[in-house]
Amino acid sequence: TNVASYDVINIGDSFLQADEIPYEYTLSRFLEAATGKKVLQVGMGSWAPINFYAWLKNNQLPRGVEVNMFVMTNDVLPNYSLSNLNYYGLGYIDESGELQFEDFSYIWGIFGESDFPGKLKHALTMNSVIYRLLLRIKTKLKEKKPQQNVPSPHIFSETLTESIKDCERISAYDNITVNTRDYVRLAFKTNCWDEELLEHVGSAITDLRKSIREVSKEGGKVRIMIVPAAWAFEDEGVVGKMNSRYKMAANAAITSEPLVNFITMKLADLPVEVISLEKVIKEFKQQKKQKFYFHSDGHWNKNAHQTLGTWMAETFYQ
Numbered sequence: 400t401n402v403a404s405y406d407v408i409n410i411g412d413s414f415l416q417a418d419e420i421p422y423e424y425t426l427s428r429f430l431e432a433a434t435g436k437k438v439l440q441v442g443m444g445s446w447a448p449i450n451f452y453a454w455l456k457n458n459q460l461p462r463g464v465e466v467n468m469f470v471m472t473n474d475v476l477p478n479y480s481l482s483n484l485n486y487y488g489l490g491y492i493d494e495s496g497e498l499q500f501e502d503f504s505y506i507w508g509i510f511g512e513s514d515f516p517g518k519l520k521h522a523l524t525m526n527s528v529i530y531r532l533l534l535r536i537k538t539k540l541k542e543k544k545p546q547q548n549v550p551s552p553h554i555f556s557e558t559l560t561e562s563i564k565d566c567e568r569i570s571a572y573d574n575i576t577v578n579t580r581d582y583v584r585l586a587f588k589t590n591c592w593d594e595e596l597l598e599h600v601g602s603a604i605t606d607l608r609k610s611i612r613e614v615s616k617e618g619g620k621v622r623i624m625i626v627p628a629a630w631a632f633e634d635e636g637v638v639g640k641m642n643s644r645y646k647m648a649a650n651a652a653i654t655s656e657p658l659v660n661f662i663t664m665k666l667a668d669l670p671v672e673v674i675s676l677e678k679v680i681k682e683f684k685q686q687k688k689q690k691f692y693f694h695s696d697g698h699w700n701k702n703a704h705q706t707l708g709t710w711m712a713e714t715f716y717q
Contacts, residue, residue, distance in 0.1 A: 402458040406436040410451050411469030414626055414699055415442025424701045429708025434716045447474040447483040448606035449498060455613045464619040467711070468610060470662075471626040472655045475600045476581040484602035552576040556648035558633055559586045562657050566591035579645045582628065585655045600658065604665050611669050620670070622715070625659045627677035629697035635690060639697040679710065 402408070409415060409427050417425050417440075427440035441454060451468050460466075473479045490500040555575045563586050572583050584596055592600075611621045629636025630645070633652040640647035655677060663673040680691055683706050691703035699707075 400439065402439065403461045404437060405439040405461060405464070407438040407465045407467070408441060408455075408460075409438065409467045409469065410441040410446075410454060411624075411626070412442060412446040412471050412474075413444040414471060415440055415469055416444055417442065417699070417704065419693060419696070419698055420701050420704065424704055426699075426704040426708035426711065429705050430712050430716070433709055433712035436716065442469075445473075445481040447481065447486055448603045448610065449483050449486050452606045452610045452613065453498075455610050460614065460617045460619060462617050462619075464614065464617060465622070465715075466610070466614050466619060467622045467624055468607070469624045469626050470603065470607070472582065472585060472628050472658060475585075475596075475603050475658065476578075477595050477599050478577045478581050482599055482603075483606060484599045487602070552579075552646055554646050554648055555579050555583070555651050558650070558652040559583065560633075560652050560654050562654065563587045563591070576644060576646050579647060579653075582630065582653045582655070585658045586653050587657060589657050589661045600661060604662060607662075607666065608669065611666075611671055615670070622672045622674060623662065623666070624674050624676050625655070625662065627655055627675075627680065628653075629692040631655060631677050632681070632684065632692075634684075635692040636694060636697040638695040676707070679707070683710070 407427075407430065409430075415425070415427075422428065425440055427438040430436070431438040443450070448468070448470060455466065473481075474483050476482050477484075479485065487498055490498050493499045553574045555572070566587065569584065569587060569591060572580050575583070581596075584592065607623060614621050630640055630647060630651060630653050633650045637649040639645070640649055640651055656675060659673060659675040659677070666673060680703070683689075684691065687702075687706070689702050691699060691706070693700050
């Protein structure tokens, strides 16, 4: 891909990988059709800000490029194995202070400095199910295993659609799964956050700053879109909510607006817009009475991609 030939780059995780729908129905295609700009959509499952930074740094960005980074809430969750900070446990920091990942196998060393190993690994990743399985096994072996705080967590059934100011309320959620509790913690005002959560959010912000600097070198512009989980809405992701990792009631809801406010505050000194897609989606759901997420896997459906792509065109590119 000739990255330098694009006007707009949308980069994110599985929400932008969007392998549940045909590529021509992704938000970038709708944005491209509405604006006439050349739009590149880059997404890979469980990517976090550290991955966005690595991609932006290692590709030739065009002058004046506009980069929209789609940051999902799980990028800052302590108990999500591929949150931004947890990625740092899968590699090492080199002499220049950058995170590096080890090669999958010593065998690549026999090719020396040739470009061949990179091309070969890319080909294997894209075409070999067995190779991808081996990579996944390696990653799983290095993942930090979350410790369940109770033997049999209770089902979470509340609708936390507004930010919670009473910090003492957090103790009321000690008996739900650790994964759901992480999301609940994001619903509290930031003065209620503990050091662990602040550290994970801070890691993501640090790498977002690095990305902003990379884009700024080319005179470009950055927007950060905070992507809410399906359970930010009472009527979305109903099957996923009931998964054993979350144990939520079908109509449970958890806002993440305090996270948006915190990131906005921490990046206020930089030329960047931070947008709450939770607010945007809520408004469209009230207007259109349509679903935006798949029931099971919690990713955006075709309607979400079309609506958000068209909204981006009208909001930022008129």
